Structure formats: structure tokens, C-alpha cells
Amino acid sequence: MVRCWRHSEASLEDPHCMHCGPMSSFRIPHKVLWGSLAVTLLIVVIGLGVTAHLGLQRKTQSSLQDVRIPDHTGEFFNQSALIDKHNNVVTYFVTSHVxxxxTVIFDVRQGLVCYKxxxxxxxxxxxxxxxxxxxxxxxxxxxxxxxSQVWLVGNETERHTEFMGVLPSSRLDASTLQEPLQSLCKQASVYWTRRSDGxxxxxxxxxxxxxxxPSNICVSVCFYYLPE
Known part of the structure; x- marks a missing residue:
């Protein structure tokens, strides 16, 4: 016969402990068991959330990487200009090291600059x-x-950087543009931009x-997306 004893060795057998066995002291209460499972599940959910956030952040950074066109290290780079005096349009073609x-079009008649x-x-x-x-x-x-078309080389006489912010919800239909902008952007998404501080x-x-x-002024025009 297996008996259950109280803390005092002198006490009598407890009638409420008739079903106690040798392994009864190792049983885990249901509240503790379910509490442990809930804490474990919460830790797993937090871990998955952090992993997903870091993955999305890395994906966003890779899609918005800093890309310079052209990324030249010397004083000169390959550039030409197509001059159309009849339509008051000057088109620049800037070729990178890769x-x-x-293409950049300055359309005097429409008063627009288009970057592609x-x-x-x-x-x-x-x-x-x-x-x-x-x-x-x-x-x-x-x-x-x-x-006419002329070839140009850049020099370091005067150089500065201009920042242009891409306006949110400013997408245009390329078919609404006039020539030569329409031909340049007919297969592309078109967005309005504005000058900003950076x-x-x-x-x-x-x-x-x-x-x-030709005035020996070189400009780096850098674009970035403005927050919604």
C-alpha cells in the first residue's frame, strides 16, 4: 500500500490522497502547461514578424539603391546633344561606363524637361x-x-547637384504628352517631379x-521618391 504523507512525519494518512502515486509530484498543472505553450507561440510569432520585416527592408533597399548615371571617376564622360532649332528642342544622350x-529632352516650346x-x-x-x-x-x-548633333565632354569648371522629388500619385498617361516627349515615353510610366533640398x-x-x-556647367540631377 502506498501512502501520502503531509509535511509532518507525525501526521496521519490524508484521505484525500488515496490516488496519489510515486509520479504525482511530477505532474504539471494545466494552467502552467497552457501558459508555457502561449508564451512559446508568442515568441515564435514575434520571431517570424521580425524576420519578415527585415526581409522587406532589405528588398526595399535593393529596389531603391543609389544608381548614378553615369558613374564616372574621371573628368570626361560620353555625352552628345541633338539640336533641333526648328522645334526649339535639345536632346541629350548621356552614356554610362556600362x-x-x-535621354534628357529640353523642350523650349512646351517649357518642359523630360528624363528617361x-x-x-x-x-x-x-x-x-x-x-x-x-x-x-x-x-x-x-x-x-x-x-545637328554635337559631342560634348564634361569638365570640372563648375559642377553642382540638383535634387528632384518624384511626386506621389502624379502618374500621367504618356498619350497626353506632345511630341517629342510622347515618343520617348510611350512605353514608360510618366511622373511629375519638383525641386527639393534633398x-x-x-x-x-x-x-x-x-x-x-556648353557654358562649362555640369549638373548632377538626382531623383528620389517623396513620401506619400
Whole structure:
């Protein structure tokens, strides 16, 4: 016969412990068991959430990486300009070191600048400013033909960076554009941009295009997406 004893050795057998056995002291109460399972499940859920967040963050950073077009290290880079005096349009073709050519159109008649990176299916628009008109006019005035193409090289006489923010919910239908912008962007998404002070440390630059004008002024135009 197996007896259950109280803490005092002198006490009598407890009638309520008739079913106690040698392994009774190892039984885990149901509340403790379910509590442990709940804590374990909570830890697993938190771990999965953190892993998913880090994966999404890495994916976002890889899709918004800093891409410079062109990423030149020397003083010169490959650039040409197509001058159309009849339509008051100057088109720049800027080729990177990996042979990717971005196109930038200055349309004086419409007062627009259009950027089309070669490695993206997107076009970015902005309004021309007074300095843009001056730089384009320097091309148009020097050209003796109605349509001509000149090759340019960049130098370090004067260089600065301009930041353009891509406006949220500003997508346009390329069919609403006029030529030559429509032909350039017919297979691309079109967005409006605006000049800004910079993306800040928390946002990454989407891409940059370097353009040099005949006035020995080189401009790096860098784009990034503005927050919603």
C-alpha cells in the first residue's frame, strides 16, 4: 500500500490522497502547461514578424539603391546633344561606363524637361527654369543647321547637384504628352517631379543623371521618391 504523507512525519494518512502515486509530484498543472505553450507561440510569432520585416527592408533597399548615371571617376564622360532649332528642342544622350544611355529632352516650346533613364521604364517631367532656358539657348544659337548633333565632354569648371522629388500619385498617361516627349515615353510610366533640398538621410537616391552644358556647367540631377 502506498501512502501520502503531509509535511509532518507525525501526521496521519490524508484521505484525500488515496490516488496519489510515486509520479504525482511530477505532474504539471494545466494552467502552467497552457501558459508555457502561449508564451512559446508568442515568441515564435514575434520571431517570424521580425524576420519578415527585415526581409522587406532589405528588398526595399535593393529596389531603391543609389544608381548614378553615369558613374564616372574621371573628368570626361560620353555625352552628345541633338539640336533641333526648328522645334526649339535639345536632346541629350548621356552614356554610362556600362554603356547605358539615358535621354534628357529640353523642350523650349512646351517649357518642359523630360528624363528617361535607359535602365528604367519611367519618364520624369519638370518645368523648365530660367537657367534651363539659358543653357538650351546657348546650344540653339551656336548651331548653324536646323538639325545637328554635337559631342560634348564634361569638365570640372563648375559642377553642382540638383535634387528632384518624384511626386506621389502624379502618374500621367504618356498619350497626353506632345511630341517629342510622347515618343520617348510611350512605353514608360510618366511622373511629375519638383525641386527639393534633398532626400535626407532616411531616404535613398533613386538615380542621378549628369549633364554638361556648353557654358562649362555640369549638373548632377538626382531623383528620389517623396513620401506619400
Amino acid at each position: 554603356n547605358q544611355t539615358s 533613364p535607359d535602365n528604367q521604364d519611367s519618364c520624369f517631367l519638370r518645368q523648365m527654369e530660367s537657367l534651363d532656358y539659358e543653357n538650351v539657348e546657348s546650344h540653339l544659337n551656336k548651331s548653324e543647321k536646323q538639325v 532626400p535626407g538621410k532616411q531616404r535613398l537616391i533613386y538615380f542621378c543623371i549628369d549633364i554638361c552644358f
